[in-house]
Amino acid sequence: MRRSHLVPALCGAALLVCGVAAPAAAQTVDRNDPAGDAPARIDITKVRYTHLSDRVRVAAKIPDLGPSGTADLLVSRYEIFEAGYVVRIRQHRGQPAKVSLLYYDHFSLRKRTCKGISGSWGPEVVRLKVPRSCLKGHATKHVFAQFVIAFGAGGEQFDEAPAVTRLRRS
Template structure:
């Protein structure tokens, strides 16, 4: 859990990067290859923020069979929201595993997200997640609240103890 909280803190710093607003339900940002340490180098983040589903995909130069990716989805288009989510994807013994976390200002807790899907394709150099919008955390006082109308999407990756590629740009999208 401490690592997840550190990831949120690191992501907050990353948000100081250039934002790429989009008025549509889909968007992407590119990152030059060769600018990341070690062996994980994110070259593009693509997001679809549909009415019922959201999908995030990262293209990675020479994706290997190990590493960890943290996919972030924050409510709104500015600042740190009261609710957000993180999907952590990693490869363990040749299998892709994903964990879903619902986050508040200071904590993240594992939650279930029915129909969460994660795909790790080393042969075509991408990792993708997809989940229903209904998995987005709701305020405890309003559990029937709708998912956010707009969101900030960003990702970072890790390999070993220190090889991190902080993809500095985020995608801001309205929901389709």
């Protein structure tokens, strides 16, 4: 009889230790975006924002994603995008995608250098990641995050996914 009590107790103790030692889960927020509110090649239908202890990332579903365009992940410490960082991916037909980091200060976008930013374009999904270490002054416990995609000269055709105003870090 004593043995049957010992096994559950050991399992419970192991779970408790593992639970305490395991890192906290990241906050992930899914947002749906209505279909048909933008041209099909940039029409976002779903977006997933994640705020990890070491990075912020987004994955946006665009079922008929075109072969070219520009997409941005906006990240800021403010509850609206007053100032902050833009992780930008540019895709030109037949060429590798280029990812860059920019800083917006109410007046202009300025290019920043930071290792570890990454992104991918297609099929049907655009992904962007930025290390929190790149978000100087904006890597707070809660961040504003929004995904935007555009194409055409000057980005005249675009679709904005619903933002998350307080995406919590794990």
